[in-house]
Amino acid sequence: MSEISLVNVSKLYKNGFYAVKDCNVTIHDHEFFMIIGPSGCGKSTTLRMIAGLEKISSGELYIDGELSNMLEPQERNLAMVFQNYALYPHMTVFDNIAFSLKVRKLPKEEIERQVMSVADMLGISALLHRKPTALSGGQRQRVAIGSAIVRNARAFLMDEPLSNLDAKLRAEMRVELSRLHKKLNATMIYVTHDQVEAMTLADRIMVMKDGIVQQVAAPMELYRHPINQFVAGFIGSPEMNFIPVKSREDASGFSLIGKNLKVEADETIESAVHGDSHNETLQGNYAQKDLILGVRPEDFIPVSSYQAADFLFEPAVVENLGNDYLLHGYMVSAADPFGISRKKEKMIVISMKRNDTISDHDRIPMQIVTEHMQLFDPESGRNLLYPGTPADPETLATERRQA
């Protein structure tokens, strides 16, 4: 198995368009590595460059420490599952799975043995003599995965393999893939635009936007410490709430003030805003400036008194998800509990457990869990509370290039 490194890898198309720009990442041995981002952000291009289907415009690709830019796809010993499955329609399931082994001229019994074992693993032994057209979507998907894993490839690449399946099958295959990864103990690079897939399967996730890598981190790390507003908004469903605020310092201490909201801030936040946090690279003074407060839907706690509340929540729509609720509604200032709520404002989303009983016309005093909230610079979008190296991937890349 193997380690794959991309160093300043870029893809420039003939029309002058950068599909991928200065991608720097190392995918470790045995890792389930996800590439995620909105449609058109360069995920497939990155994967195809690794596979050798797309030429690398600049930068270096190392597979197991060997510079591989110029290797043909045949020479890289990788396996790939395509979004549309790419099964050979004139061959039976057996021959489809056996194809890469036959190309390698393995002895017949060996081929048979390996195909059988893979078919067994994927539960498609009964289908081996059918043609792909006689299979359902889920079965085709399994065959496609089977043809990839039958061979002892250095890494398995998958480009949105589940996106053509319906929701139920997708959930099923997710579990299957997770099991398969553990069993094969293989390096997997998996492209998706579905953040649920990424969160549930990945060891690490790389988030991309417009061809630029935003952040590479473990799922919970991305969830709790997004590097910027884009990552914060992209990861997590329903989306993180973004509330415009200003920082203010007065006799009562340091706080964040929104139109209908007042949050007492602790030292971490205060120091981040003042620019002298433990993180030296975070420069600039954000006192008295506009900021964006990011709070995930589950990071609100209903409280009993108006005094303890950061704001009052007026639910407008209740979505019942079975185990929990999603409440969509407006914020009302806790200082003016009977004031008129501004219906023109953007609604916020709060998720509640089943046993938090609420009614849909009350105004509920709410508190924000300060330890989980994020603060973003409205211009650059970077997260002031991000622990570690600074947010801007472009400066990062430049620095690395100069080094």
Place this chain on the structure above:
Amino acid sequence: MSTLTKEEIDHLKNTANAKALQRRRLKTSALLITNVIFAFLILLPLLYAVSIAFMPSGELFSTEMNLLPKHPTLTNFRDALQKVPLFRFVLNSFIVAGLITIGQIISCSLAAFSFSFLNFKGKEVLFMLLMATMMIPGEATIISNYLTVSGWGWLDSYHVLIIPYLTSAMGIFLFRQFYKSFPISLYESAMIDGCSNIRFIFRILLPLTKSAIGAMAVYTFINAWNMYMWPLLVTGSQQMRTVQIGISMLNSVDAQSMTLMIAGVVIIILPSISIFIIGQKQLIRGMFSGAVKG
């Protein structure tokens, strides 16, 4: 207001059904009759030729209207076969057209493969050049081609009939069009699986474009079968004549017989018609294979 009994309702239903059925039958037969009339009109010259081939030569030139032979005879066929070696001509044509077809299928599909699946410098320019050659009429190059092959001493042989036609720009163009609807991910998948280009062509591309190949084969074969100018120019002996030339030899000044000639024509169109009938399913499927996603 009277109510209907169950039987009455059934009866009404049945008559309505019967009427609908009758109407549909009427429609179908009207369509069929129209088609037969048109088919007959279009086939008339051919049918008339067949009919003439069976007439004694005296019967043709009369003032009466005679579409069908009054005294059908086979002498025309016998005479035609005796006068010129028709079977040899047919054999020659089969050899020439067959080898040209095989050659074109192989060379055109390989060339079209590189134009559609491979990336190399100057691919577009090269393809444009290739297409440009289609603009040059064959008549413009036939003399220089003749001088070339005669310089090589190739005249009056099979290879002079076959080799110049082993590839065609049109064939490459058609194959490329067929390949355009071929899902590229199959090629990419094969590459990643470690498959070579040659193996891909023979194991995956050709089996999956069988109908295109069938269509091309029929088209090429008929074109090669019907070649006239070039064989006329480069062959001299009876041994090397193809049918199209050979049949005109029946039209000699000293023994002109319409019925004899037409009997010869009827003999030689049999192979090309049968090829067409055998291949027509492929031909039609191939022609429209790009039209809808299968």
